[in-house]
Amino acid sequence: MQTPRNPFKQALQDKRAQIGFWLTLAHPVTTEICAGAGFDWVLIDGEHAPNDLQSILAQLQVVAGYPATHPIVRIPMGHGHVGQMLIKQVLDLGVQTLLVPMVDTPEQAAAIVRAARYPDAQGHGGIRGIGGARASRWGRYPRYLHEANDRLCILVQAETPTALANIEAIAAVDGVDGIFIGPADLSASMGHLGNPSHPDMQAAMADAIRRIVATGKAAGQLSPDEALARRYLELGATFVAVGLDMTVLARGTSALAASFKPATAPAPADAPGRVY
Secondary structure: OOOOOOHHHHHHHOOOOEEEEEEOOOOHHHHHHHHOOOOOEEEEEOOOOOOOHHHHHHHHHHHOOOOOOEEEEEOOOOOHHHHHHHHHHHHHOOOOEEEEOOOOOHHHHHHHHHHHOOOOOOOOOOOOOOOOOOOOOOOOOOOHHHHHHHHOEEEEEEOOHHHHHOHHHHHOOOOEEEEEEOHHHHHHHOOOOOOOOOHHHHHHHHHHHHHHHHHOOEEEEEOOOHHHHHHHHHHOOOEEEEEEHHHHHHHHHHHHHHHHOOOOOOOOOOOOOOOO
16 A cells, blocks of 8 residues: 555645635544535644644544545644654654644754654655654555655744744745744734734735745635635635634624524624634
8 A cells, every 4th residue: 555645735736725724622523524514624733722642643533534635733833852752743643744833943944844754765854753653554554654755744834023034944944845824923923912914914924925935835824704814815825724613613603692692692702803
């Protein structure tokens, strides 16, 4: 059996827009419901959701039943020894596409790539430890160790002014497939906490997307606001998440309650431009 190719990575290389959905509820049932909706990809959030390796594995198993939807996993961090450990553990589950937060410099990006890659034929290029029983399907992908690096897709998050200043250098790192603009933390770091829709933030993110696209790498964004999501796609962003499970549930239940009990219904579950 051949190690499966990474259709998401190929789509980014082909400049085909990929529409995604963010998973934060950390449960395989809600993940399966969302995986069957028809999105190109879903992101299992290990940074701001109550996920661990066991819950990530359970969600990967249910997403596998929907082969048209590609699973991406966001880890809590990718730097230092802890980051190396997290990258190794998640890849050993069989994950092919990683999203790594808070990447400010090309040196950090290069270290993440090294942690995610096996050494090449000369013993260079990567430091990922040899293991990954599930990733190789317990040896049933006999060439997994030789093919895993080519199947790997690394996405890094730019979430600070430093990261924005270094976009071209980060994009130039071999092994970085795309840069995701983190709207919430970027807004906070630029003095607009909780307000990524601020005109200054929208200008900064639009400029970042254009610069990423100009490097030839893929640009990504997240917005539950349909108009903003479509604008990011028009600017050239290739992978865009257009909603979150918790937001859809909160909005839907609040609206339903308000339709029957308007006087006692809670305030709207979201605000214009809010991400989480």
